[in-house]
Amino acid sequence: MNYKYTCLNPIAAVGLNNLDDRYARTEDFASADAVFVRSAKMDEMVPGANLLAVARAGAGVNNIPHAEYAKKGIVVFNTPGANANGVKELVIAAMLLASRDIVGGIEWVKANAADAAINKSAEKAKKAFAGTEIQGKKLGVIGLGAIGQKVANAAVHCKNVEDIYRACDFITIHVPALDSTKGMINAEALAMMKTGVIIVNAARDALVNEPDMLAALESGKVRKYVSDFPNATTAGKKGCIVIPHLGASTEEAEDNCAVMAVKEMRDYLENGNIVNSVNYPACSLGPANKAGRVAICHKNVANMIGQFTSILGNAGVNIDGGGRGPAQEERRRDSRARDQVKEGGGWRHSPTRP
Ligand SMILES: NC(=O)c1ccc[n+]([C@@H]2O[C@H](COP(=O)([O-])OP(=O)(O)OC[C@H]3O[C@@H](n4cnc5c(N)ncnc54)[C@H](O)[C@@H]3O)[C@@H](O)[C@H]2O)c1
Numbered sequence: 001m002n003y004k005y006t007c008l009n010p011i012a013a014v015g016l017n018n019l020d021d022r023y024a025r026t027e028d029f030a031s032a033d034a035v036f037v038r039s040a041k042m043d044e045m046v047p048g049a050n051l052l053a054v055a056r057a058g059a060g061v062n063n064i065p066h067a068e069y070a071k072k073g074i075v076v077f078n079t080p081g082a083n084a085n086g087v088k089e090l091v092i093a094a095m096l097l098a099s100r101d102i103v104g105g106i107e108w109v110k111a112n113a114a115d116a117a118i119n120k121s122a123e124k125a126k127k128a129f130a131g132t133e134i135q136g137k138k139l140g141v142i143g144l145g146a147i148g149q150k151v152a153n154a155a156v157h158c159k160n161v162e163d164i165y166r167a168c169d170f171i172t173i174h175v176p177a178l179d180s181t182k183g184m185i186n187a188e189a190l191a192m193m194k195t196g197v198i199i200v201n202a203a204r205d206a207l208v209n210e211p212d213m214l215a216a217l218e219s220g221k222v223r224k225y226v227s228d229f230p231n232a233t234t235a236g237k238k239g240c241i242v243i244p245h246l247g248a249s250t251e252e253a254e255d256n257c258a259v260m261a262v263k264e265m266r267d268y269l270e271n272g273n274i275v276n277s278v279n280y281p282a283c284s285l286g287p288a289n290k291a292g293r294v295a296i297c298h299k300n301v302a303n304m305i306g307q308f309t310s311i312l313g314n315a316g317v318n319i320d321g322g323g324r325g326p327a328q329e330e331r332r333r334d335s336r337a338r339d340q341v342k343e344g345g346g347w348r349h350s351p352t353r354p
Contacts, residue, residue: 001022001269001270002022002023002024003022003023003024003033003034003052003269004023004024004025004026004028004031004032004033004034004050005019005023005024005025005026005032005033005034005035005036005265006025006026006027006028006029006032006034006035006036007025007035007036007037008029008035008036008037008038008040008042009036009037009038009039009040009057010038011036011038011057011258011261011262012057012254012255012257012258012259013258014255014258014259015057015255015257015258015259015260015261015262016036016258016262018259018262018263018266019262019266029045029047029048030046030048031048031050032048032050032051033050033051033052033053033269034051034052034053034054034055034265034269035051035053035054035055036054036055036057036258036261036262036265037054037055037056037057037063037064038056038057038058038257039058039063040063041063042054042063042064042065043063043065047069047072047074051072051074052073052074052075052268052269053074053075053076053077053265053268053269054066054069054074054075054076054077055076055077055078055079055261055262055264055265056076056077056078056079056261056278057079057082057254057257057258057260057261058078058079058082058083058248058257059078059079059080059081059082059083059146059248060078060176060177060204061076061078061278062177062204064076064278066278066279067279069279070279070280073297073298075268075274075277075279075280075297076277076278076279076280077261077264077265077268077274077275077276077277077278078276078278079256079257079260079261079264079276080145080146080276081146081147082253082256082257082259082260083247083248083250083253083254083256083257084146084147084150085150085250085252085253086247086248086249086250086252086253087147087174087202087247087248087253088147088150088151089250090202090228090243090246090247091147091151091172091200091202092151094172094200094202094226094228094241094243095134095139095170095172095198095200095226096134097226097241098198098200098223098224098226098241099131099132099133099134099198100129100130100131100132101128101129101130101131102129103241104128104129105126105129108122108125108128108129109122112125134170137169137170138167138168138169138170139151139168139169139170139171139172140158140164140165140167140168140170140171140172141164141172141174142161142164142171142172142173142174142175142184143173143174143175143176143203144174145174145175145176147174147202147203148172148174148175151172151174161184161189162192165189165192165193166192166193166194167194168193168194168197169194169196169197169198170197170198170199170200171193171197171198171199171200172199172200172201172202173185173199173200173201173202173203173207173208174202174203175203175207176203176204177203177204177206177207181207182206182207183206183207183208183209184207184208185199185201185207185208185209185212185213186208186209186212187209187212187215187216190212190213190216190221190222191221193221193222195220195221196220196221196222196223197221197222197223198222198223198224198225198226199213199222199224199225199226200226201225201226201227201228201229202226202227202228202247204229205227205229205231205234208225208227210231210233210234211233213225213234214233214234214237214239214240217237217238217239217240218238218239222239223239224239224240224241225239225240225241226240226241226242226243227240227241227242227243228243228245228246228247229242229245230242230243230244230245260276264276267284268295270288271285271286271287271288271293271295272285272288272293272294272295273285273286273295280297294312296308
């Protein structure tokens with residue numbers, strides 16, 4: 001089986017090099033069987049009839065209409081954790097940048113570069129950029145997933161977010177942007193926090209009610225707000241340190257994401273396995289090492305399996321239903337994989353081996 005794939009954004013060569021000669025690159029989205037993407041917005045793009053899967057080299061999938069794709073049988077993958085260390089390091093840098101006005105200090109040096117006596121005037125000016133150390137301060141981490149866990153080693157252990165709000169000098173947010181989390185850092189949450197708290201947001205700007213944040217910066221409740229998401233509300237505002245979305249911008253993170261995205265795509269196209277999908281249940285039976293494997297994605301409604309087995313039976317294909325030894329072990333894994341599939345109105349992926 002040969003596949004055509006397209007890349008909607010640059011994908012690191014170290015990942016694409018893992019596609020062998022069964023994979024041919026195309027620039028035509030409409031004819032692609034497989035799509036690799038980073039941040040390109042796919043909402044308005046009409047998927048072609050061939051499209052089987054999309055692999056997002058990164059964590060967030062809000063640029064992909066994955067719920068719609070699920071209905072069309074298109075499996076969407078992401079690469080959880082592959083860029084987590086890149087983001088963790090940016091968070092640590094953000095805490096340091098916010099503790100002293102390092103950015104303001106560097107800007108002062110640039111603005112005064114023509115001053116022949118800058119060494120002396122810096123000694124007078126530097127007071128304005130002084131701050132505090134991070135040693136001994138409490139760090140609260142909201143969201144203990146791939147990124148949050150890496151940041152959490154230095155954190156206090158709190159039972160819930162309210163405890164974090166009340167206890168911590170630094171708060172860093174690592175939850176996904178969901179209906180339940182959007183705007184969670186609002187006036188009410190900010191009011192619970194210690195005066196002078198530093199807040200780091202390398203997750204998504206929608207998690208913070210940014211007008212409330214500006215008011216808290218103005219009143220001195222919040223000392224600095226570091227965001228990795230430039231927008232018109234925060235860019236250039238007093239107390240905001242806004243970074244141009246550099247969280248995952250490291251060579252290592254881009255390579256890790258590309259390698260993982262290609263591995264997931266190949267495992268699905270070649271073996272029918274679904275690992276790290278955001279719109280289909282996990283289902284993995286290891287490599288397909290027999291003549292072939294049929295992976296069927298279908299809506300979980302009555303009488304579907306019967307129709308598939310009739311088609312296979314009419315084609316003279318026997319469905320292995322008994323025996324001992326390796327076949328039995330494969331069936332056991334089959335049923336375990338199917339057990340992971342959510343029942344009731346969802347989507348099922350029923351690998352069927354002729
Ligand atoms: N700045 C960047 O370039 C960059 C790069 C990668 C990921 N991200 C963002 O970072 C965030 C975290 O990514 P991740 O890979 O660690 O995700 P993840 O799915 O591994 O972890 C998210 C965690 O948040 C927890 N969570 C969800 N809702 C919560 C709530 N209301 N309160 C407390 N915890 C809650 C989940 O249980 C999970 O443990 C996401 O918003 C992602 O989009 C940003």
